[in-house]
Amino acid sequence: MALFMARAPADVVERRRLRSDDPAADPEVALMLRVQRGDETAFPELFRRLAPRVHQYIRRLVGHEARAEEVTQDVFVQIYRFRDRWRPERRLAAWVFTIATHLALNELRRPERQLRVDLWDDRRSAAAGGEGPSLADSRSTAPEERVAGRELLVALEAAVATLPPKQRAALLLSRVDGLAHRDVAAVLGSTEGAVKALLFRATQTLKDRLKDFL
Amino acid sequence: MRMRCATARRWMMDVVAAELPQRRAAALRSHLDVCPACREELRRTEALASALKALAAAPPIPPRVEAETLRRVQELQAQTAATPGGLRSWRWIAVGVPACAAAMLVLLVARGLEQGSVGARQARGLPSTAAPPTTDPPQPRTQRGARERPAASQLARQERPDRERVVAAPTTAARGPDVPDELLARPDLFVDLPLLTQMEKLEHFEAIVSVAPDPAEQPNG
Numbered sequence: 001m002a003l004f005m006a007r008a009p010a011d012v013v014e015r016r017r018l019r020s021d022d023p024a025a026d027p028e029v030a031l032m033l034r035v036q037r038g039d040e041t042a043f044p045e046l047f048r049r050l051a052p053r054v055h056q057y058i059r060r061l062v063g064h065e066a067r068a069e070e071v072t073q074d075v076f077v078q079i080y081r082f083r084d085r086w087r088p089e090r091r092l093a094a095w096v097f098t099i100a101t102h103l104a105l106n107e108l109r110r111p112e113r114q115l116r117v118d119l120w121d122d123r124r125s126a127a128a129g130g131e132g133p134s135l136a137d138s139r140s141t142a143p144e145e146r147v148a149g150r151e152l153l154v155a156l157e158a159a160v161a162t163l164p165p166k167q168r169a170a171l172l173l174s175r176v177d178g179l180a181h182r183d184v185a186a187v188l189g190s191t192e193g194a195v196k197a198l199l200f201r202a203t204q205t206l207k208d209r210l211k212d213f214l
Numbered sequence: 215m216r217m218r219c220a221t222a223r224r225w226m227m228d229v230v231a232a233e234l235p236q237r238r239a240a241a242l243r244s245h246l247d248v249c250p251a252c253r254e255e256l257r258r259t260e261a262l263a264s265a266l267k268a269l270a271a272a273p274p275i276p277p278r279v280e281a282e283t284l285r286r287v288q289e290l291q292a293q294t295a296a297t298p299g300g301l302r303s304w305r306w307i308a309v310g311v312p313a314c315a316a317a318m319l320v321l322l323v324a325r326g327l328e329q330g331s332v333g334a335r336q337a338r339g340l341p342s343t344a345a346p347p348t349t350d351p352p353q354p355r356t357q358r359g360a361r362e363r364p365a366a367s368q369l370a371r372q373e374r375p376d377r378e379r380v381v382a383a384p385t386t387a388a389r390g391p392d393v394p395d396e397l398l399a400r401p402d403l404f405v406d407l408p409l410l411t412q413m414e415k416l417e418h419f420e421a422i423v424s425v426a427p428d429p430a431e432q433p434n435g
Contacts, residue, residue: 040291044284055279069276073283080287087381149268156265174231175266196228203227207258210265213309214260 035083041165045120047076054100057172061104071107075100094183101169101187108165152213159209163202170197173207215243222252230263285326 005034028049054075059068078099086095160168166188173184174195181192188195207214222245228234229242246253 044280047280047283048275051275051280051283052284053270056272069279072279073286074253075285077290080290082404085238095380109236111252138412152265153268156262156269160269171266172269174229175263196224200224203259206262211258211261214261 009193016080026092032083032086032092033088035080036086038161040177043080048069051076053177054096057097058100059102060157060172061101061165061169062107067107067123068104071100071103074103078103084167087186091183093177093179095172097179097183101173105165105169108143152210155210155213156206159206162209163205165200167205171202174199217241219245219249219252226256226259227263230259250309355370373413 027048027057031042031046031049051072052136055068058071059065061069062071068106077122078158079096086092114119160171169188170184173179179187181195185192185195188198190198204205222242225234225238225242229239234242246256
């Protein structure tokens with residue numbers, strides 16, 4: 001069984017390398033250190049590297065495209081404003097996602113927020129030729145497999161959007177963005193045991209909702 | 215010990231993410247060898263994990279988001295450059311104001327505790343530790359063996375630095391009209407007994423004086 005290989009898969013090795021926050025190994029850490037030293041050319045580059053992941057994470061938490069864009073802006077303004085508070089001994093990804101999670105959850109708590117999952121906006125889909133959001137499916141090659149894979153991903157996105165906010169955040173941080181359990185615990189202000197419990201409940205819910213696809 | 219299926223299923227996502235310790239992974243493998251239901255559950259878990267990994271592919275950020283974010287950051291940079299000391303002055307304020315507030319709070323608490331202590335002692339009829347006592351400890355014997363007896367007015371004026379309960383000579387305001395001078399002269403012979411009347415104290419005084427030899431009448435040596 002592939003899961004019990006003696007060595008970890010290549011993508012896990014890559015994630016672990018990026019978790020080290022060694023400036024020599026992680027270009028994002030090197031950019032953050034330059035931002036702290038006052039290099040004004042470093043922040044735009046750091047933004048371009050981090051913003052896609054952060055924006056996607058916020059979009060899945062908040063469930064609304066326009067608000068996700070506003071929150072993403074707020075996150076990076078906060079990163080710049082409090083740039084001196086980050087220390088190299090703390091993982092950069094955990095620090096960034098902590099800010100993103102807090103701002104996104106604050107957005108969810110706003111009373112005037114309209115709870116609408118905006119991922120499959122009909123107008124946008126029509127403008128794009130009815131293909132829906134672009135979701136990569138790296139495993140399939142045959143057309144029918146690609147369709148089946150896309151249907152799974154569409155259903156998965158919808159199922160993730162229905163999870164409670166903390167379960168959703170834990171799942172996205174751990175299984176999508178590749179943070180370690182202790183980093184997810186730091187982001188959520190929780191313990192590793194609590195994070196594992198959140199992940200277990202989230203995956204059980206997803207497996208139930210996607211049993212026709214899995 | 216045979217593993218329960220509930221335990222095995224709790225560990226499945228961890229083994230997919232390569233975060234399960236080796237010993238547990240070995241125990242899970244042994245369980246899967248004998249449990250077809252859990253093998254199927256693991257297969258579904260793998261499929262879910264693969265699908266979740268596919269969600270990691272993030273589309274590029276909309277250009278307007280980048281433009282607006284960088285504009286706001288440039289505004290911050292301009293504000294920082296315009297302010298003397300920039301953000302550093304805010305740092306001092308952020309540190310100094312809470313520190314001053316904490317110092318004020320400590321002073322207020324200490325003051326409150328001190329006043330509370332004074333009030334509690336006054337309520338129990340005890341002299342305040344901050345107030346100077348009005349009596350002096352017994353004077354040492356002189357070379358002739360006689361103990362000097364300071365006048366009552368002198369006793370009232372003298373101060374005592376220690377914090378023990380002292381026998382206070384009755385002040386003019388506190389004593390009744392019939393307090394004899396002998397009582398005022400020897401407060402060290404009496405304990406503070408608020409229930410005793412002044413006359414009873416005089417009786418006790420005479421009894422103690424009659425028992426204790428007068429050092430002035432003793433022969434030297």
